[in-house]
Amino acid sequence: MTAYDALLSHARETMALAQVMGRLHWDQETMMPRGAAAQRAEEIGALESVLHARRTDPRVSDWLAAAEAPDAAGAAQLRLIRREHARACKVPADLASAIARATSIAQGVWAEARRDEDVAAFLPHLQEVLRLRREEAAALGGDPYDALLDDYEPGATGADIAALFDRMRPRLKALRDRVLDAPAPEPLAGWYAKDAQLSLARDLAERFGYDFNRGRLDLAVHPFSSGGGADVRITTRVDPADPFNCLYSTIHEAGHATYEQSIDPAFALTPLGQGVSMGVHESQSRLYENQLGRSAAFCGWLFEAMEAAFGTVGAADARAFYAAVNRVGAGPIRTEADELHYNLHIMLRFDLERALIAGDLAPRDLEAAWNDRFAADFGVPVARPSDGVLQDVHWSVGLFGYFPTYALGNVYAGCLHAALGAALPDLDADLARGDPSAATGWLRAQVQRHGGLHEPRALIEQASGAAVSEAPLMEYLEAKFGALYWL
Amino acid sequence: MTAYDALLSHARETMALAQVMGRLHWDQETMMPRGAAAQRAEEIGALESVLHARRTDPRVSDWLAAAEAPDAAGAAQLRLIRREHARACKVPADLASAIARATSIAQGVWAEARRDEDVAAFLPHLQEVLRLRREEAAALGGDPYDALLDDYEPGATGADIAALFDRMRPRLKALRDRVLDAPAPEPLAGWYAKDAQLSLARDLAERFGYDFNRGRLDLAVHPFSSGGGADVRITTRVDPADPFNCLYSTIHEAGHATYEQSIDPAFALTPLGQGVSMGVHESQSRLYENQLGRSAAFCGWLFEAMEAAFGTVGAADARAFYAAVNRVGAGPIRTEADELHYNLHIMLRFDLERALIAGDLAPRDLEAAWNDRFAADFGVPVARPSDGVLQDVHWSVGLFGYFPTYALGNVYAGCLHAALGAALPDLDADLARGDPSAATGWLRAQVQRHGGLHEPRALIEQASGAAVSEAPLMEYLEAKFGALYWL
Incomplete structure (x- = not known):
């Protein structure tokens, strides 16, 4: 197996697991029983740990160093893998997992606070989520807002x-x-x-x-x-x-x-x-x-x-x-x-x-x-x-x-x-x-x-x-x- | 952290991921669009690989060797972890993943075959699932049927x-x-x-x-x-x-x-x-x-x-x-x-x-x-x-x-x-x-x-x-x- 093939095979399993994460979020918004929120946060945190470990896997660096793209699409694959890997490696695993857990909890609290018109109930969760995301932005380096924006709109400032x-x-x-x-x-x-x-x-x-x-x-x-x-x-x-x-x-x-x-x-x-x-x-x-x-x-x-x-x-x-x-x-x-x-x-x-x-x-x-x-x-x-x-x-x-x-x-x-x-x-x-x-x-x-x-x-x-x-x-x-x- | 605590912490994340797997199966039976079957098989296969890797993690052996149960419930935890680890270590990762993928596909085929009264359509999938499970039973050792039964009813033959x-x-x-x-x-x-x-x-x-x-x-x-x-x-x-x-x-x-x-x-x-x-x-x-x-x-x-x-x-x-x-x-x-x-x-x-x-x-x-x-x-x-x-x-x-x-x-x-x-x-x-x-x-x-x-x-x-x-x-x-x- 070439380094490129190993990289794509690894990425494929990661993408499949990312799909699973997406389904968990979908389920949370449409189907999940209300009493399951705390457990769901643990489930999402555990899966986020797995994803983060895969995205920061040291073998990815090795494969990236050795990989040769077979065509233009392959070159684009490598470009995206390189960007995600570099980004993920800057964020400590504990922080990534903490963000996943905190946001899973905060989302449920937000929904109830919105229903109850209760800003105070949501405030501590907003503070915690913001604190964690600012910590992430600092870990990513550069302008903090741009560091976060780049994940949604690469190249924008x-x-x-x-x-x-x-x-x-x-x-x-x-x-x-x-x-x-x-x-x-x-x-x-x-x-x-x-x-x-x-x-x-x-x-x-x-x-x-x-x-x-x-x-x-x-x-x-x-x-x-x-x-x-x-x-x-x-x-x-x-x-x-x-x-x-x-x-x-x-x-x-x-x-x-x-x-x-x-x-x-x-x-x-x-x-x-x-x-x-x-x-x-x-x-x-x-x-x-x-x-x-x-x-x-x-x-x-x-x-x-x-x-x-x-x-x-x-x-x-x-x-x-x-x-x-x-x-x-x-x-x-x-x-x-x-x-x-x-x-x-x-x-x-x-x-x-x-x-x-x-x-x-x-x-x-x-x-x-x-x-x-x-x-x-x-x-x-x-x-x-x-x-x-x-x-x-x-x-x-x-x-x-x-x-x-x-x-x-x-x-x-x-x-x-x-x-x-x-x-x-x-x-x-x-x-x-x-x-x-x-x-x-x-x-x-x-x-x-x-x-x-x-x-x-x-x-x-x-x-x-x-x-x-x-x-x-x-x-x-x-x-x-x-x-x-x-x- | 004691070996016992490390073991339980590891088990906790594994259990959380097993819950995610359960939800994927629930979704497949209740909510999943029909055209998603092949992709779902990949998702389940990827998650099964993760679970298998966690269950066979060599650190579990080390922790089990060093762990001391704090009480009767702790002793029962160790007994169950030991049993699952021993069982998982006998099954090659590729086989576990192949079973997860094959059964995910076979389940969809079964549902359509049942609807269409078409035993022939289901037969090759049954053959493949059976072949893989017999291979698993052989890897587990002992009487093949008992090896599979033991997963559902420990101690029964x-x-x-x-x-x-x-x-x-x-x-x-x-x-x-x-x-x-x-x-x-x-x-x-x-x-x-x-x-x-x-x-x-x-x-x-x-x-x-x-x-x-x-x-x-x-x-x-x-x-x-x-x-x-x-x-x-x-x-x-x-x-x-x-x-x-x-x-x-x-x-x-x-x-x-x-x-x-x-x-x-x-x-x-x-x-x-x-x-x-x-x-x-x-x-x-x-x-x-x-x-x-x-x-x-x-x-x-x-x-x-x-x-x-x-x-x-x-x-x-x-x-x-x-x-x-x-x-x-x-x-x-x-x-x-x-x-x-x-x-x-x-x-x-x-x-x-x-x-x-x-x-x-x-x-x-x-x-x-x-x-x-x-x-x-x-x-x-x-x-x-x-x-x-x-x-x-x-x-x-x-x-x-x-x-x-x-x-x-x-x-x-x-x-x-x-x-x-x-x-x-x-x-x-x-x-x-x-x-x-x-x-x-x-x-x-x-x-x-x-x-x-x-x-x-x-x-x-x-x-x-x-x-x-x-x-x-x-x-x-x-x-x-x-x-x-x-x-």
Whole structure:
């Protein structure tokens, strides 16, 4: 066996165990009995120890030194293995295991604190998770925030993202202010049976290319996609008063999941066999959800489909329905935000978590900082912690450095959408028939099938044929919301 | 850290990973998308490699040589660790991993073959699983069947069980023949809504002590209980024409699950923290299901509960209902068999699998051997493979040597039931109120809380105050069915 083959064989078992870890997290969010939380933390800690030991196995260094890549894909495999190995070797095993245990516990506490509107109950766990992640960042070296960010978006830096956000923010706020000054469209008014919502959600997931033979749809507090290869699962939530919550979160998660399902099967259970970064992942889910799913053309079809599913939709016609789908409002919940406020939500979290990691903001001051910033950016106060600092699962599970990848995904989606429109002149006609398959097929060929073969930014530039920039996204938003609100 | 502490700490992580493996199997049977089977086999194979490496870790030998038990429970921990380590060291890692992979695949093939009535599709997988398990038995040494049996029922031998079955079989057949000569009671006739069945099943599980805060109930093709400590899950199946299938399989699995849930929490995630053998496990589940759940007293309560749940039960009165619950018939399905035929089902499987392991029966001749033996013992032909050789999951997942523990469990249940009746004079009055808690409390105190502290036979003899014998079971059966059919 060559060093390269030994390396890939070792990586394959590690990837299989990482899939098991993913399933444990899925189970925890969807199926696990409440009383099992402490035991689950031990299970996850034990598995994390195993994964960490494999990732830091000294034989990996030896194999890496001797390995010769057989081709370009092999070279990319080696690049990813080298990066993960170097990263893992910097983090002591005890710390990795402690993070796994602490976040497993903190996630359960967060869910209960969110239900009970009890920030104080969550605070000690947030402090502990933050302490451990800062310790990890110090072990990784360099700028602490960048060290964490690099795990989700290789090559990105906090400074670059701050500069990007600085360019976007005034333009976004100006557009948002003009929209809010215009007459607001009517929201949907009705009651939408849960079973019918879930049934339509399944239909939508399939239309957007999700393969239920290699996945499933369940309920969770916070919708997510999980797993890889032949087992990629999605979740949603159902609010009888707000069908868009279920339907668009399903399209969103189907975007993540079809990305994983569409990767070249030759890369299965190898380092190349997963989405290349969180930003690229989010570019797929957001493009499916917004540029395709919230387009005028697709909304025309969805209006009819909802009339069929629910009897009456609660909108006068397809145009009023499209306006309701894209209704702009300064609501408190990120995952329910319109396309304008969504990015402002991210910028808020990005600045706060950067301050937390830098040590410039203490966890006990986080709620006040959140509420102040929200009032400043959104013009309305935060009514309750579940609408504010407790709304997202991310920090409870240690995801610091993750939030900016959502807005980066929007920027990437803007780039890809511009190229997609040029490549597919019949796109609107397809969407008006409820058929996004040409668009998802283009994305599959240009982006998804490559898995981890190219670096994130290079992948987007290659697919879109232009340098990454916020301009296409901003132009898309200005055109879409201008047409909806005052043109 | 002392050698003993190091050993227990190591065992604790291994137990946590074994829990993860259990969850993977649960997921495979309840939640996994069909297309994920091949990937799941790799995941299970990788985790099995990890477990095998931990169980054969050379440090365990060193620690065992140096460890001093702090008390009697510590001595039992060392005994179990020593036994598992010695056993694991005899099985090559490649073989253990190959068995895990092959059985994961074979289980999926079995499920499809059973659905399609296609023995030929399953045959090559059965051959491969059998080949690997025979190879394992040879590596373990001694009598091949005993080597496999010992994993499920430490201390038992195929010869002892054959002798036990030889004593039981004529007495069972004589009783069965006399029952079948008597007028048969009416079966239940009706249609029982699935949701109402599942709702009543949940109620029954709770009455028998199952804690849903540390478990859950799902559907599966073949009902089972899975997991340990704070996460013990049960499954059932629902047939609208036959509510007893769902209700009694739930009581049965609740028996297994409450055993695991009732073990002294001080033993959690240690070798003592699980049921001591499959026979003792089955003694609990069968006693819950039969001696308690199918008693005249409890059936009186269940009749009323079913009237409330379904409107009408389809039996004239409680006495007719009790007779229907205990209706004896030579049906083909083990898990639906009455208390008399159940043991005959086991004896058939025991003899066939002993012949398979000994090499006296080839897999390709198994279906014919099954059908011949079934016709001889039950007096009716096998109509289709799913009623015969394909009905049980066990062999597909490599469980050779497991079946006899079911009948051993019945024998143990007979011993415990005799002692229980003497200890609880009000038992029938309790059961007539639908309250088995005094009985399950006695079993918890006498049997369940001890986990792996005592050897199986010693545990039963200590709890029942008498030597293990088939006599109490046979006397119970003769009295019960005599009263039902001709007294």
